[in-house]
Amino acid sequence: MGITITAFEKSPDGGKGLARDTRVRWALEEAGLPYEVRLVSFSAMKEPAHLAIHPFGQIPTYEEGALALFETGAIVFHITENHGGLLPQDADARSRAIMWMFAALNSVEPPILDLFTARVLEGDKPWTAERLPLVQGRIRARLEQLSTRLGNADWLDGAFSAGDLLMVSVLLRLRMSGILNEYANLAAYVARGEARPAYQRAFAAQLAVNAPQPAG
Numbered sequence: 001m002g003i004t005i006t007a008f009e010k011s012p013d014g015g016k017g018l019a020r021d022t023r024v025r026w027a028l029e030e031a032g033l034p035y036e037v038r039l040v041s042f043s044a045m046k047e048p049a050h051l052a053i054h055p056f057g058q059i060p061t062y063e064e065g066a067l068a069l070f071e072t073g074a075i076v077f078h079i080t081e082n083h084g085g086l087l088p089q090d091a092d093a094r095s096r097a098i099m100w101m102f103a104a105l106n107s108v109e110p111p112i113l114d115l116f117t118a119r120v121l122e123g124d125k126p127w128t129a130e131r132l133p134l135v136q137g138r139i140r141a142r143l144e145q146l147s148t149r150l151g152n153a154d155w156l157d158g159a160f161s162a163g164d165l166l167m168v169s170v171l172l173r174l175r176m177s178g179i180l181n182e183y184a185n186l187a188a189y190v191a192r193g194e195a196r197p198a199y200q201r202a203f204a205a206q207l208a209v210n211a212p213q214p215a216g
């Protein structure tokens with residue numbers, strides 16, 4: 001049964017891995033699954049056809065036969081559950097990997113998203129200069145804790161898992177702020193994730209959509 005995901009027709013970052021279809025593409029590549037991509041514009045995302053799949057009018061979505069999913073955590077979990085590859089066999093290790101998936105999305109991603117909101121979406125507000133240090137402080141507090149837990153390990157809990165895939169996906173969005181590089185082990189952890197062949201394929205596929213077309 002074929003898999004189709006949605007992605008930005010024109011990603012604001014030029015397809016450099018920041019939009020969330022990257023993590024879905026990455027999970028699909030890790031599982032060795034072929035997939036098709038339906039590109040959608042910002043206006044098409046708010047149209048009834050897309051809203052029927054994604055009630056919040058966003059990307060990515062995931063369709064496989066009669067199944068339609070939104071939310072990257074649920075999509076990555078579905079891929080690992082049904083197509084294997086990113087969750088350990090051992091029951092306890094599996095539960096811990098799932099715990100890290102939730103940790104990435106519930107405990108680490110929110111303060112990182114706040115930075116984007118404070119800088120980009122609400123960067124023209126008069127309180128921005130006062131707000132930014134607070135937001136950055138919350139990120140640093142969480143990264144300090146994560147850095148301590150990761151220590152010298154390659155991955156969060158033994159072998160690379162869906163927990164690492166989501167955690168790396170969440171952290172890499174911080175690179176441009178400079179904050180990620182304040183934590184050498186986390187920067188190396190993200191680089192290890194990005195060096196995986198499956199990530200490289202996912203990144204290249206997303207970039208290809210957004211690459212300027214040769215003239216003529």
Ligand code: GTB
Binds near residue numbers: 071
């Ligand atoms: N919780 C949802 C999930 O995990 O699936 C969040 C989905 C989401 O935020 N989707 C964004 C979207 O569709 C794209 S990823 N936004 C359009 C809208 O809401 O109208 C967020 C994103 C977009 C672009 C960049 N970038 O170019 O730098 C980075 C991140």
